[in-house]
Amino acid sequence: MEIEFKSTITCPECGHKSTNSMPADACQYFYDCEGCRAVLKPMAGDCCVYCSFGDVKCPSIQEGRSC
Structure with missing residues (x-):
């Protein structure tokens, strides 16, 4: 399985979409x-x-590991 490092975030507040590079070695907890x-924060359980x-x-998560 090939790991993807790009993801499109959709804001739940306004619907704006933005494609970004994800860090390979850390989780991103905040996004403006x-x-x-x-300021977006992970939902419970994510x-x-x-x-x-x-x-x-x-x-x-794609690799089956926890953050």
Whole structure:
């Protein structure tokens, strides 16, 4: 399985979409929406904003590891 390092985050506040590179060795806990400036945080049970709001889960989860 090939790990993807790009994910498109969709802001739950305004619907703005942004494609970003995910860090390979860490989880990203905060993300500033470029559309409305809301600070996104992971939903309960998710390790990072990519797992909560991205179309691709973070590399750690893709590999079957926890963050």
